[in-house]
Amino acid sequence: MTMTEALLVVDGLRHVYQTEEGEHVVLDGLSLTVNRGEFVSIVGPSGCGKTTLLRALSGLLKPTSGTVSLAGEAINGVPKGLAMVFQDYRGSLFPWRKVGANVEFPLLGRVGAEERRNRVRESLEAVGLENFAGRYPWQLSGGMQQRVAIARAIAMRPQLMLMDEPFASVDAQTRSDLEDLVLRVRELYDMTILFVTHDVDESVYLSDRVLSLSKSPTVLTADTAVPLPVPRDQIRSRENPVFVSTRSEIAQLIRRAKPAGLYGPGEAIPTTSNFAVPVLR
Numbered sequence: 489m490t491m492t493e494a495l496l497v498v499d500g501l502r503h504v505y506q507t508e509e510g511e512h513v514v515l516d517g518l519s520l521t522v523n524r525g526e527f528v529s530i531v532g533p534s535g536c537g538k539t540t541l542l543r544a545l546s547g548l549l550k551p552t553s554g555t556v557s558l559a560g561e562a563i564n565g566v567p568k569g570l571a572m573v574f575q576d577y578r579g580s581l582f583p584w585r586k587v588g589a590n591v592e593f594p595l596l597g598r599v600g601a602e603e604r605r606n607r608v609r610e611s612l613e614a615v616g617l618e619n620f621a622g623r624y625p626w627q628l629s630g631g632m633q634q635r636v637a638i639a640r641a642i643a644m645r646p647q648l649m650l651m652d653e654p655f656a657s658v659d660a661q662t663r664s665d666l667e668d669l670v671l672r673v674r675e676l677y678d679m680t681i682l683f684v685t686h687d688v689d690e691s692v693y694l695s696d697r698v699l700s701l702s703k704s705p706t707v708l709t710a711d712t713a714v715p716l717p718v719p720r721d722q723i724r725s726r727e728n729p730v731f732v733s734t735r736s737e738i739a740q741l742i743r744r745a746k747p748a749g750l751y752g753p754g755e756a757i758p759t760t761s762n763f764a765v766p767v768l769r
């Protein structure tokens with residue numbers, strides 16, 4: 489029997505930006521859980537506060553209220569067990585460091601030299617870039633640079649990998665390749681991944697569960713399981729009726745998304761982590 493263990497717990501997260509026009513409530517009591525070993529995606533309308541949420545999860549923003557914990561520890565600063573992969577690989581790799589040195593960078597001062605060498609080699613192998621350790625990032629294609637960013641995250645052996653629209657800046661073929669690469673890496677390292685994307689199809693293809701967000705002020709509107717067989721396959725999985733029905737269900741949720749306060753009575757919106765059933769179908 490496999491045990492479900494909550495790794496990331498977000499409870500009643502609320503964030504209000506102070507602006508010249510007054511208070512701007514972005515997150516309005518958002519609660520979610522990611523269990524160890526899960527691949528969970530977050531989708532939502534543009535401007536719903538995904539970046540604000542990710543900044544709170546990575547300890548870069550102190551929310552107005554609510555809590556975030558990773559493996560039972562409250563997140564107050566940048567947590568050790570977390571690695572992030574961003575959309576903008578150009579801005580996230582050091583252009584003056586070679587690929588190997590980029591992957592090694594977050595390990596400096598944390599891990600001994602031999603272990604660092606092993607992890608760099610192994611992580612680059614996992615993303616198929618073992619022959620590129622001596623190149624500079626700008627000598628690689630965009631897709632390869634994003635693979636370096638993924639290798640750097642793997643090398644950290646994170647408890648949780650947060651991915652913020654990581655494939656939004658690459659062409660369609662590279663995107664499919666990177667999606668499959670992330671699924672392989674997940675399998676290889678038994679990773680827990682929280683993946684933010686605008687792309688409903690991508691969220692369904694990759695995930696065990698998809699969390700849909702309302703418009704801002706933002707709450708969770710649905711927690712949708714994706715009962716699509718694994719391993720996933722770019723052609724067969726996308727033709728599967730489960731894929732087609734799940735994607736249209738989530739696409740509807742995004743299209744009909746409203747700010748939290750505008751959902752009518754009976755459309756229960758969870759404000760604590762004690763929700764068990766999907767809502768707002």
Ligand SMILES: Nc1ncnc2c1ncn2[C@@H]1O[C@H](COP(=O)(O)OP(=O)(O)OP(=O)(O)O)[C@@H](O)[C@H]1O
Nearest residue numbers: 505507512514533534535536537538539540541704
């Ligand atoms: N520092 C800030 N001060 C005031 N308002 C902010 C600040 N940062 C973000 N906002 C506002 O909060 C809302 C949510 O922004 P956020 O960037 O978190 O959304 P998002 O879902 O990541 O957006 P997108 O889908 O466009 O990437 C937006 O209306 C934005 O204008």
